[in-house]
Amino acid sequence: MSSDARVPAPPARRTPTLKERAVPALISIVSVTVFFGxxxxxxxxxxxxxxxxxxxxxxxxxxxxxxxxxRGFGINMMVWAIxxxxxxxxxxxxxxxxxxxxxxxxxxxxxxxxxxxxxRGIPSLLLVLLFGFGVPALQIPGLPRSxxxxxxxxxxxxxxxxxxxxxxxxxxxxxxxxxAAAKALGLSQWQTLYYAIIPQAVRxxxxxxxxxxxxxxxxxxxxxxIGVRDAVREAQIYTARTFNYSSLIAAAxxxxxxxxxxxxxxxxxxxxxQERRLQRTV
Amino acid sequence: MNRVEISSxxxxxxxxxxxxxxxxxxxxxxxxxLIGASGSGKSTLLRCVNKLVPFDHGDISIDGVxxxxxxxxxxxxxxxxxxxxxxxNLFPHINVLNNITLAPRKVHGVSREESEERAIKLLELxxxxxxxxxxxxxxxxxxxxxxxIVRALATQPDVLMLDEVTAALDPELIGGVLKIIRDLKTQxxxxxxxxxxxGFARDVADxxxxxxxxxxxxxxxxxxxxxxxxxPRTRQFLxxxxxxxxx
Numbered sequence: 001m002s003s004d005a006r007v008p009a010p011p012a013r014r015t016p017t018l019k020e021r022a023v024p025a026l027i028s029i030v031s032v033t034v035f036f037g038x039x040x041x042x043x044x045x046x047x048x049x050x051x052x053x054x055x056x057x058x059x060x061x062x063x064x065x066x067x068x069x070x071r072g073f074g075i076n077m078m079v080w081a082i083x084x085x086x087x088x089x090x091x092x093x094x095x096x097x098x099x100x101x102x103x104x105x106x107x108x109x110x111x112x113x114x115x116x117x118x119x120r121g122i123p124s125l126l127l128v129l130l131f132g133f134g135v136p137a138l139q140i141p142g143l144p145r146s147x148x149x150x151x152x153x154x155x156x157x158x159x160x161x162x163x164x165x166x167x168x169x170x171x172x173x174x175x176x177x178x179x180a181a182a183k184a185l186g187l188s189q190w191q192t193l194y195y196a197i198i199p200q201a202v203r204x205x206x207x208x209x210x211x212x213x214x215x216x217x218x219x220x221x222x223x224x225x226i227g228v229r230d231a232v233r234e235a236q237i238y239t240a241r242t243f244n245y246s247s248l249i250a251a252a253x254x255x256x257x258x259x260x261x262x263x264x265x266x267x268x269x270x271x272x273x274q275e276r277r278l279q280r281t282v
Numbered sequence: 283m284n285r286v287e288i289s290s291x292x293x294x295x296x297x298x299x300x301x302x303x304x305x306x307x308x309x310x311x312x313x314x315x316l317i318g319a320s321g322s323g324k325s326t327l328l329r330c331v332n333k334l335v336p337f338d339h340g341d342i343s344i345d346g347v348x349x350x351x352x353x354x355x356x357x358x359x360x361x362x363x364x365x366x367x368x369x370x371n372l373f374p375h376i377n378v379l380n381n382i383t384l385a386p387r388k389v390h391g392v393s394r395e396e397s398e399e400r401a402i403k404l405l406e407l408x409x410x411x412x413x414x415x416x417x418x419x420x421x422x423x424x425x426x427x428x429x430x431i432v433r434a435l436a437t438q439p440d441v442l443m444l445d446e447v448t449a450a451l452d453p454e455l456i457g458g459v460l461k462i463i464r465d466l467k468t469q470x471x472x473x474x475x476x477x478x479x480x481g482f483a484r485d486v487a488d489x490x491x492x493x494x495x496x497x498x499x500x501x502x503x504x505x506x507x508x509x510x511x512x513x514p515r516t517r518q519f520l521x522x523x524x525x526x527x528x529x
Contacts, residue, residue: 175369175371177367177369177371178371178373180329180334180367180371181367181371181372181373182373183334183360184332184334184360184364184365184434185360185384185385185389185433185437186357186359186360186361186385186389186390186437187384187385187388187389191388191389195373195376195384195388196373199375199376200373200374200375203375
């Protein structure tokens with residue numbers, strides 16, 4: 001519709017007839033059904049399909065493995081939830097350290113820069129192995145020996161480096177005028193961060209942080225390599241006993257049930273954030 | 283004694299000389315306007331007075347006491363000298379009332395009840411009653427600027443500095459903000475104003491300073507400076523303003 005066609009009083013929008021609404025929907029349904037139906041037919045009619053189905057999608061095996069896998073998945077989600085809180089706090093501390101100015105506070109700034117460089121540069125798997133096997137092996141009295149604990153610590157330390165950079169970008173995006181205003185009102189460096197910069201920074205980067213949370217939700221499965229009996233580990237135990245891989249599919253389904261809603265929430269928050277920014281520029 | 287005394291302030295940004303031995307005195311209840319082209323150092327001079335930017339030589343004192351003396355820790359300086367910015371710089375994540383009471387409560391130790399009571403009185407005075415719970419982005423530019431002025435006044439400063447406070451406003455909103463500044467003058471507020479509104483400067487100022495290249499080239503009462511400027515550079519600047527239809 002061209003814009004000059006609308007210059008005289010805009011015509012009342014005509015409600016589309018049933019036919020106009022139904023036909024496109026019908027076409028979509030038919031084309032989607034045909035497309036995926038063909039793929040499904042080709043796959044299931046393949047000569048190897050019965051073997052694939054037996055090895056991966058065996059309902060009996062899935063049911064048999066499910067209780068243990070679900071219990072393991074509980075551990076995954078527990079580690080995830082606790083790590084999220086720890087990362088949110090520790091990463092913010094790192095980002096604040098990094099933003100500090102003044103010679104007295106320089107050690108904190110340098111610490112934060114070195115920390116972020118190191119921890120971002122090491123694969124998560126390596127960190128999990130180092131902490132999960134390495135620290136308990138030291139047998140230092142007073143320190144916990146649980147690989148679950150140290151594996152989680154490794155995840156927190158590694159992910160915090162990423163999250164700190166996300167926070168930092170949010171803090172840098174806060175307009176300079178905000179700092180000038182805070183200083184002119186007499187707020188100290190800490191008060192400026194606490195009352196003016198950090199709340200705005202967190203709001204700026206919430207979608208990016210939620211993205212990290214979704215990534216972490218899957219990465220907690222790395223703890224399976226240090227013997228934590230999480231969903232993946234339990235599924236592997238079943239596989240080792242029966243030579244059937246359906247238990248892994250069971251674990252995959254559980255992860256999907258958790259991550260897909262999380263991803264949708266992230267999309268929603270990102271969209272809200274976008275709307276807020278657009279509204280402000282108007 | 284002068285309320286604000288700026289003596290031989292020199293400031294460089296890198297190798298760029300932005301203030302060249304500027305001296306200026308503002309008496310109590312006096313309103314001084316700084317005019318001049320962009321980059322002449324007007325805004326920087328204001329920012330030197332409340333230590334928003336450091337300067338290289340010279341001194342600034344408030345009521346005869348240097349802003350670098352023991353007596354002026356930062357809180358005391360910022361309580362005595364308020365500033366309002368061109369872009370308002372309100373905190374977008376907290377409401378109007380909290381914007382105004384943040385500094386009194388957190389910096390100067392005033393109780394919440396007392397600071398809110400004072401804030402509401404000031405908002406009423408500036409025609410902003412009923413907006414206490416609004417967030418800055420829900421307000422028009424003129425309303426935001428009025429809130430910013432109230433925020434600067436909340437600590438009951440002795441000097442108010444205004445940095446091109448109408449430059450970001452739509453023309454129809456400028457009048458309301460200028461009226462407030464006139465009211466403040468009537469109430470005896472000492473003000474140091476950077477402005478491009480020549481008509482307003484002529485109207486409200488006791489003295490007008492023309493800056494160029496980081497120096498005050500001419501300093502005179504508005505009637506004299508606007509009708510019979512002595513310095514040829516001032517004449518040139520005013521001529522351009524008149525040609526642009528701004529006077």
